[in-house]
Amino acid sequence: KNEVEQSPQNLTAQEGEFITINCSYSVGISALHWLQQHPGGGIVSLFMLSSGKKKHGRLIATINIQEKHSSLHITASHPRDSAVYICAVLNTGTASKLTFGTGTRLQVTL
């Protein structure tokens, strides 16, 4: 079993829909990252969380440390949100070593 599990693996939505991507992990962590990767493109950090909730524009990320679960929400989705979203955790006690989920491929259509 992977230390970091994401669901769903693939997601198709229509423009305007509310989207949720989930991440569960099985190890102790000091932080969790949500990353975005566009086709053929590099990887951009969207959020880094160690507790609670963060919001940036139409993106909201939450984390529940007790349940070892995080969610990424996209409100009023748009075709430009189409990308792969990756959850990564920074294991407790490691300097800067991330463990990654396999990603959720999101396609937003008109």
Next chain:
Amino acid sequence: NAGVTQTPKFQVLKTGQSMTLQCAQDMNHEYMSWYRQDPGMGLRLIHYSVGAGITDQGEVPNGYNVSRSTTEDFPLRLLSAAPSQTSVYFCASSSRLAGYETYEQYFGPGTRLTVT
């Protein structure tokens, strides 16, 4: 700041050839890492460095060497390329955020390597 830069963007090698993937950052970050990304798998750590002169192995180090002679540069060397090393390679750097026990991560644009 240029952030994290990687060269080349694309490379094709024949089995047995050697080459070096370059990575540089201009943010004075102490931590640098190399990952490979393969279809259906999450990014996997190859090697990492916690400062100049200090490197360590990650999850999939076989067939790769690294060195960190300066804070800025962290090259990845493929000693004798194999088709199993066909992948997209990402370099990342990070630094501990002031007052936090966590690290902001910055990724390079990636190098797409094909070994035939």
